[in-house]
Amino acid sequence: MFVTTPKFIQALFPSLIWRKETQDKRIWLTFDDGPSPNVTPWILSVLKKEKIKATFFLVGQQIEKFPELAGAIIKDGHTIANHSYSHKNGWLTNKEKYLEDIESCQALMPNNKLFRPPYGKITKGQISVLKEKYKIILWDVLSYDFKQNTSPKIVQENIIKNTTAGSIIVLHNNKASFKNIYPILAKVIQQLKKEGYVFSTTW
Template identity: 40%
Template sequence: MYLIKTPKFIQELFPNFTWKIPSEDKVVYLTFDDGPIPGVTPWVLEQLAQYNAKATFFCVGNNIEKHPEVFEQVRAGGHSIGNHTFNHLNGWSSDNLPYFHNIRHCANLTKTVLFRPPYGKLRPRQTQFLLRHYRIVMWDVLSGDFDPNITEEQCLLNVTRNVEPGSIVVFHDSLKAEEKLRYALPKALAYFAEQGYRFEALNEQEMIVHQDQRKSA
């Protein structure tokens, strides 16, 4: 069970997480989890380049170590990088200290304070600790590209029907999601381009400033 559109009451329950970027402009923030993966991530980069689109890649550290050349392609494309733990760990089923070490291991590779917990799952004490060191990025719209029980068409509709200005959208540059991703991503890019949207990467420094402002408000 998962939610395609994150309800506002959930976003308000966890105000220290970044769910979307407030904007009056037509801008959407595409994010890709679980890479880098040969064949999949380079294809994503090609699709983005056709629209001069920038995105954010929440990378698994183990995949960075296995595929450093693909990781460098992401960086060279001018995209933002995020931390998705070293071994794609579920915070709910992980002891705190090993979980923190796993995240730090990945941080040594990504060199970023942007962090997205796999499955969006964190324990309260994990959250408290991580917020002192990272900017926790969740999402406003989940494509569902990982779900074998939905169609390619539904995956696309999950995105096109729910994006608003400033939405953070989750896709996966993984083998599990590849089939639906190859269908939905080009069509989503074309759709939002026709609607006058631009595609931007999450800006680490701007997010730090924004979060500090929210804390002091």
């Protein structure tokens, strides 16, 4: 299990964005899935209190269920991005169906230029089509907040120990991860600020 994405994997997929080039200590905080009742409003309240912006990779069918939550994310000045319509695994889905699913989500956010593959699983064939239209964003710091046998403290350490200038950090905006981020999200943000990091949503 890797918290940081190994360099050899990054090198195998050079057209994917694993981390950002930056001269200063900028980092990119991202939340996958959702929007989700209770969880999304809580995340928004923490980000507002800490005065930082994040990028939310949203699932189309969740946007349709909870449009007011998607609206609240936008209203708070965060960036929303495409995480497919029904969270399909690219390795198990043929190209046509996969692209269709992404376009169904894109129809809900026509100005968006960012896509993150669910589970980080995408084939070279899918990449070759999608890279023409989207920046395909992966990550270099996976917090493992979705693991049920982890603890908030481990999630916190995963982030703090592995974040460097240019890092793209993944957390989740869903019920399963809530118990692991609820006790630590504000602390993690405060610690990263203390270390001089600045949160960016410019992709």
